[in-house]
Amino acid sequence: MHTNTDTTHLHAHHDGDAQHKHYVGDRSLTVLGWAVALTLGFAGVEAVSGFLANSLALISDAGHMVTDAAALGLALLAQLIAKRPPSARYSFGFGRAEALAAFVNGLLMLGVVGWIVFEAVQRFSAPQQVRGGMVMVVAAIGLAVNVVVAWVLSHDTKSMNTRAALVHVMGDLLGSVAALIAGAVIWYTGWMQIDPLLSILVSLLILKSTVAILRESYHHLMEGVPEQIDYPQVGADLEQVAGVVSVHDLHVWSMSPGHPALIGHIEVRDLQAWPAILADIKAVLLARHGIDHVTLQAELAP
Numbered sequence: 001m002h003t004n005t006d007t008t009h010l011h012a013h014h015d016g017d018a019q020h021k022h023y024v025g026d027r028s029l030t031v032l033g034w035a036v037a038l039t040l041g042f043a044g045v046e047a048v049s050g051f052l053a054n055s056l057a058l059i060s061d062a063g064h065m066v067t068d069a070a071a072l073g074l075a076l077l078a079q080l081i082a083k084r085p086p087s088a089r090y091s092f093g094f095g096r097a098e099a100l101a102a103f104v105n106g107l108l109m110l111g112v113v114g115w116i117v118f119e120a121v122q123r124f125s126a127p128q129q130v131r132g133g134m135v136m137v138v139a140a141i142g143l144a145v146n147v148v149v150a151w152v153l154s155h156d157t158k159s160m161n162t163r164a165a166l167v168h169v170m171g172d173l174l175g176s177v178a179a180l181i182a183g184a185v186i187w188y189t190g191w192m193q194i195d196p197l198l199s200i201l202v203s204l205l206i207l208k209s210t211v212a213i214l215r216e217s218y219h220h221l222m223e224g225v226p227e228q229i230d231y232p233q234v235g236a237d238l239e240q241v242a243g244v245v246s247v248h249d250l251h252v253w254s255m256s257p258g259h260p261a262l263i264g265h266i267e268v269r270d271l272q273a274w275p276a277i278l279a280d281i282k283a284v285l286l287a288r289h290g291i292d293h294v295t296l297q298a299e300l301a302p
Contacts, residue, residue, distance in 0.1 A: 032076040035149045035169070040069035042145045049138040053131040056123055057182040057195045058138060060116045060202075061175035065142075099220040106214035109171070113203045113210070120196035120203075127192040135183030143176035167213055171206035178202045223253040226260045229289055234262070237284055243268050243277040245301040252291070261293035267301040274298045 043065035050058035084094045146169055153166045178198035185194040216227075225231045229252055238247045250264035262285060268277055278296065285291040 032072055032153075034152050036069060036072045036076060038145055038149050038152075039065055039072055039169070039172070042142060043069055046138055046142055049134060053134040053138070054128055055130045055135045055179065055182065055195055056116075056119055056128075057175070057179040057199050058135050060119065060199050061139070061142060061172065061179050065172050096221065099217045102213055103217040103221060105167075106210050106217065109167075109206060109210040110214075113207050116199050116203045120199045123196040124193060130182075130186050130192055130195050132183045132185070132187030135179055136187060137183075139176050139179035139183055143173065143180060146173040146176055167206075167209045170209065171202070174202045174205055220254055225252045226254050229260060229291070234285070234289055234291075237288055238264075238266065238281060241277060241280050241284060243270065243273050244281075245269055255293060259293065260289070260291045261295075262291050263295045265297045265299055267299050269301055271298060271300055 043062055046058060046065060047062035050060075050062045150166065150169045150173060153169060178201065182195045182198050185191055219227070231250075231252055234252060235247050235250055238244060238250075245267040248265050248267070250262070252260060252262045255261045266277070266281070268274060278298070281296065282292075282294055285294055
């Protein structure tokens with residue numbers, strides 16, 4: 001028996017269907033490309049300078065930037081994957097790759113924060129000599145680089161994955177500020193404990209943003225109801241549509257970030273009126289909840 005392997009027609013959207021794509025086709029890869037190049041390039045400079053200056057704040061920021069470069073590279077890969085259209089094996093496309101990459105990025109950041117705090121605690125009990133002047137110069141350059149990268153990434157804040165990458169870069173920016181302050185304090189006062197102290201402060205700030213990204217990406221991967229949608233209210237609104245008796249087996253989730261979908265069973269008194277009822281339901285869902293990808297099964301009420 002011949003099997004047609006061309007599934008393009010199966011993914012097509014006809015009149016009345018949801019009109020969004022099941023894949024990411026309009027996001028610029030150039031944004032992440034520039035971010036990766038700038039971050040990785042300066043990470044090497046900062047790592048060498050950090051060891052020469054014996055600064056934990058600078059070394060931590062360098063390690064953070066290396067992790068960010070890897071995270072940004074992962075984000076770039078996820079964007080490439082997400083651009084692929086649906087296939088016979090993955091009928092929903094690859095938009096969820098963004099949430100997966102964001103989740104992995106968050107886990108990497110937790111590891112970085114843990115390492116920085118551990119090293120800082122060690123230095124509190126055994127302060128080490130730090131070359132404050134070198135730290136200030138390198139941190140100032142790093143701050144400028146991170147501002148540029150953050151500005152580049154801010155042009156694509158619709159993507160969950162890019163926002164996760166932006167969290168990394170903002171953490172880098174804070175790290176550069178901390179290293180700059182640490183270098184200045186050491187240069188003018190000779191107080192070495194400022195180096196690990198500011199490293200811990202930055203780590204706590206980074207931790208807060210990282211937890212938020214992990215929560216959002218986990219919610220998406222677990223097919224949770226989108227945050228902006230009130231699930232009970234959706235059911236109540238459907239039951240208020242003329243001709244609808246009851247609603248059951250109702251599910252709302254995001255097919256890809258920003259694209260909610262809904263499936264369910266609708267009990268009606270007259271199946272002949274179903275086309276008109278369905279049209280009213282779609283209008284209500286789009287107007288009140290922003291849901292345009294709707295799949296409903298009509299059932300005759302007992």
